[in-house]
Amino acid sequence: MTVTADSTIADVLREKPEAADILFRFGMGCIGCALANGESLRQAALGHGIPLDELLEALGMEE
Template identity: 70%
Template sequence: MALTADSPLTDLLQEKPEAAQILMRFGMGCVGCALASGETIRQAAEGHGIPLAELLDALGIEQ
């Protein structure tokens, strides 16, 4: 399954465990919080004020 900006964070972390370090580098320390289970990558970026394109690039995900 290809990851996109609309993939849940849980899918991202299952497919790319190393993504946790990238998310934390962007100030998203709540990788394991309850909200992360239902939040998409896009929603997390918006909620943390992170430019989506920059985050996707760091994660190696196509826009």
Template identity: 55%
Template sequence: MITKDSIIGDIIKEKPEAVKILMDYGMGCLGCPSAAMERLEQACEIHGIDLDEVLAKINSL
């Protein structure tokens, strides 16, 4: 299960189909070095995205 503390790079490895969801929310730099170490919660805060909404969509995959 993906949580707020999951690392973006790990999410992509575990659920590659999550890339589309993240991209739809404007997270276009999923391949950048910071994404490899950034927690989902941090990414959502930076992009002004509702964390709970993103978690629900990713975990429904």
């Protein structure tokens, strides 16, 4: 599966377990968050005030 900015956080973490450390660096405690199964990476970035392009670059992902 290819994960994108529109993938859920849970999918991103399943496909890229190393993403957990990066999400924490950006102030996102998404591993235990109940929204991880339904919220996209794009939505989470917006909700946390994180520039999506910076987050995707750190995760090695494209939009």
